[in-house]
Amino acid sequence: MDDNKLHVQSHATRHFRSQRITSVALIPLTLWQVLLLHKAGLASYADIGAWIASPWNALALLVWVVIMAYHSILGLQVVIEDYVATLPRREGLIKGVNLLVILMAAATSIALVFIVFTEGKNGFSL
């Protein structure tokens, strides 16, 4: 586009675009989600700690957490918009769900960083 106009996209356009971008990113990242769930069913604590703490796995999982959070927020938003008719309740529910997802992602990221820094060897054993 060669014009000098400011291109402002609508909310819906941005949502559409972000949902597509996060979807494409999640296609390869799903592998790590599956591997993690698979290994957690059979690995020893030492083995799974070592697997998560290894740099590529930790990075992939961290990126997965962030992008999954964004993808979930976008997806849940359209679901709520479809089924909740009254506007204040809809907006409140969307904000509440967004907050929950963000808190979940933050907690997961912190746990991941902790595992990386302790090299999966010892937890802080509550």
Added chain:
Amino acid sequence: MANRPLSPHLQVYRLPLTGLISISHRMTGVLLVFATALILWLLVAIAVGESAYQLWQTVMTSWPGRVVYWGIIYALMFHLCHGIRHLLWDFGKTLDKAMLTGYAVAELLLSAALTLAVYFLP
């Protein structure tokens, strides 16, 4: 003010295969948010320590845990395959009416194959 009622749809219409897949895509999407919560529990448990991890493992390797696990894996593969079909649609591909059910069946077979592949992971 109560929520305005939704016109009945799922309870009323017998949906074609493509419609059933569409609503399943939405349902698996919502369910997978709970799968993400399960992973949150797992990673926090590993950060906390060995006994917390073993609790997760005991719960998830019990037979109800295995039902949940395979449910998540299938939901994930289903959502992934249909998501890819959405992306193809976005590029204007495979929208021909004649092949709609054909592609729907292909997509279901692929998600089943992927779920089976997970079964054979080392």
